[in-house]
Amino acid sequence: MSYLSVGDMAQAYQMRRHNAGLQGQLMRLTEELTSGVQADLSAAVSGDFKALAGLDQTLRDLDAFKTATSEADLFTGSLQFALDSVQSMAEELSPSLLMASSSSSPTLVGSISGEARQKFDAVVSALNTQVADRYLLSGNATDQKPISSAQDILDALMLATAGQVTPAAIDATITAWFDAPAGGGGFVDMIYGGSNQPLAAFLVGPTDSVQIDTMATDPALRDLLKGFAFGALVAEGILPGDLAGQAEILKLSGETLLGAADTLAGLRAGVGTVEAHIADAATRNEAQRSALTIARNEIISADPYDTASALEAVQTQIETLYTLTARLSRLSLADYLR
Numbered sequence: 288m289s290y291l292s293v294g295d296m297a298q299a300y301q302m303r304r305h306n307a308g309l310q311g312q313l314m315r316l317t318e319e320l321t322s323g324v325q326a327d328l329s330a331a332v333s334g335d336f337k338a339l340a341g342l343d344q345t346l347r348d349l350d351a352f353k354t355a356t357s358e359a360d361l362f363t364g365s366l367q368f369a370l371d372s373v374q375s376m377a378e379e380l381s382p383s384l385l386m387a388s389s390s391s392s393p394t395l396v397g398s399i400s401g402e403a404r405q406k407f408d409a410v411v412s413a414l415n416t417q418v419a420d421r422y423l424l425s426g427n428a429t430d431q432k433p434i435s436s437a438q439d440i441l442d443a444l445m446l447a448t449a450g451q452v453t454p455a456a457i458d459a460t461i462t463a464w465f466d467a468p469a470g471g472g473g474f475v476d477m478i479y480g481g482s483n484q485p486l487a488a489f490l491v492g493p494t495d496s497v498q499i500d501t502m503a504t505d506p507a508l509r510d511l512l513k514g515f516a517f518g519a520l521v522a523e524g525i526l527p528g529d530l531a532g533q534a535e536i537l538k539l540s541g542e543t544l545l546g547a548a549d550t551l552a553g554l555r556a557g558v559g560t561v562e563a564h565i566a567d568a569a570t571r572n573e574a575q576r577s578a579l580t581i582a583r584n585e586i587i588s589a590d591p592y593d594t595a596s597a598l599e600a601v602q603t604q605i606e607t608l609y610t611l612t613a614r615l616s617r618l619s620l621a622d623y624l625r
Contacts, residue, residue, distance in 0.1 A: 343583070353572060355490055356491045358419070361419065365423060367559065373551070377551070380402065383399050384537045400522040407440075410511065427487060447461070458517075465510075481504075485499070486499050491564075491572075501558065510547040
């Protein structure tokens with residue numbers, strides 16, 4: 288009977304090759320068990336990566352939309368907070384202004400007008416709010432401050448009303464100055480520092496975007512500034528020596544602020560609608576992300592039970608190989624001849 292034998296050197300190489308193969312399987316199965324992902328993605332998709340590549344691209348797009356919705360939410364939330372602050376100040380001050388307008392006390396008129404002057408600074412500061420290096424009310428020119436300063440407004444108004452000696456004339460002049468369009472030499476030309484173009488839309492989905500077009504030139508905000516400016520001008524010394532005229536200016540201030548507060552409520556409602564749209568888009572995107580992530584995991588995930596079973600089988604094979612190697616290493620001619 289004839290048979291083929293394997294030499295010691297060849298047998299040693301064969302054992303090493305088996306050991307290397309088993310060690311490679313052991314590492315692969317260990318990685319799959321710990322990561323939960325199949326090591327050979329080509330086998331997982333049967334060589335067709337089209338579906339997996341499409342899922343990965345969509346998930347990357349959703350990451351970009353998540354960033355955009357977060358930025359839009361921060362922007363609108365900050366704008367809503369600023370508008371809420373100025374509306375609250377208008378609502379708090381207007382009753383005091385109306386009360387002072389019916390008083391003949393110079394002290395009360397001076398006190399309320401001084402409060403109006405202080406709040407005017409606070410209102411301008413709130414409307415100049417900057418978030419993430421972007422001004423909220425400058426339109427597309429987010430790097431430019433929308434309102435230069437409260438003092439600049441008062442200086443311009445004092446100059447515009449120079450020579451006016453009646454509250455009615457001052458009212459007409461100030462109203463015309465705030466309402467003047469671009470090129471009319473009023474608020475837009477002298478104080479507003481932003482762009483006439485609204486902020487670019489935020490893309491919050493594949494076919495969904497939100498537009499935030501509120502700027503400091505909005506009529507509601509100009510009326511608000513006008514109301515505070517009336518009261519602050521009394522503190523600046525408009526109509527000197529005319530207590531009745533100054534009281535009438537405070538009355539104009541209070542009435543204007545009451546109307547501006549109502550208009551601001553509508554403006555804030557519009558911003559709130561945009562906020563709700565952003566929240567809905569974020570929810571939709573997150574739901575889509577969850578569904579796509581589940582689908583991707585179904586393609587590439589390694590079954591933990593099958594992987595653990597295969598890992599245990601490989602460990603048994605390695606132990607058997609080590610046992611055989613140990614036994615073969617003890618074989619010798621002397622032992623055979625005995």
